[in-house]
Amino acid sequence: MDKFSMRKLGTALGADPMAAYRHFTDQQDLFDGMAAAMFDELELEKLPWQADWREMMRTYAHRLRSILARHPDAVPIFATRPVRSAAAIDVGNRMITQLTAAGFAPAAALQLSRCLREFAIGHILSRVAAAGRGRKPARDSPEYNELAAAADAAAGDYFDIGLTAMFDGFDRSIG
């Protein structure tokens, strides 16, 4: 698959190259729509809102990660724009509500939710970025890739470890 373009989108879907402009005013507008559509994949109704706040937030973060992992080419698009769709605002509000009910001050609840989202996005972004480089010969110094591979093997899948650290750290602010 080669690089995305507005023209290719239309032709790939069997329409004329300008067809996208009949649905979106702009490339930015289309990208905003893509980010909102990815957020919708969270299926907010199915998130465990009634569970313990750690399980709720953990499930949210893991689902976000797996959505982004399914669309690696769209990760940079998702990561570089704030999503302000109805679903995004809804998820945000529910999270704050549940976290404050669990004992967090409103500001701390907001901070926790943001830290989590930022960590998840940074994490998947680095995974996608690293994956995008594996192919090339890297004629300069092939040792780097081996070193990176060895490091990856040693670190394993540390996403959940990072999440747990965040939870443990924020947990202290409840007492």
Place this chain on the structure above:
Amino acid sequence: MDKFSMRKLGTALGADPMAAYRHFTDQQDLFDGMAAAMFDELELEKLPWQADWREMMRTYAHRLRSILARHPDAVPIFATRPVRSAAAIDVGNRMITQLTAAGFAPAAALQLSRCLREFAIGHILSRVAAAGRGRKPARDSPEYNELAAAADAAAGDYFDIGLTAMFDGFDRSIG
């Protein structure tokens, strides 16, 4: 300032539009160089390697954030590629060394350093992304921006709070 291009880079520096190709083979190659140059701004020799591991990691994360904040247009470029420069490898090795000396298992040291970098990049990326949208009228629903602004005011600068949470969480793995 309008969008970057290889041609504009040359002309902006008083040379011909193709001048960049005499120094870099590619746009990717130039971007890799930019990311490495930003990493060099860390001035690794001046990091507090001998300090407590928390202070060391905190200083590293804050310096990384302020470097990226100084170059907002380059943040997406930095965030979407792994930096494998000599300075980057050096910083990584020193961090692992100091963290293991502080009592972390090698794998945990690697995980902590990665979680921190990913959180820092995700954090600054979301700040840059949010800042890039403030200008537009947002004819659809101006309330979103006010809501976001109110939320920002309530959350304040929570970067250090996120860092501290990570530290506290990983601290438990030492005992």
Place this chain on the structure above:
DNA sequence: ACCTGAACACCGTTCAAGT
């Protein structure tokens, strides 16, 4: 050996002309 600029194969976006 280095520099230049024309040329190629694309882009995003607009808009007059068709139906």
Place this chain on the structure above:
DNA sequence: ACCTGAACACCGTTCAAGT
């Protein structure tokens, strides 16, 4: 009212031709 495709102002990259 919707669709089409030509046109405009760009891109990244290559490469023959100059010096």
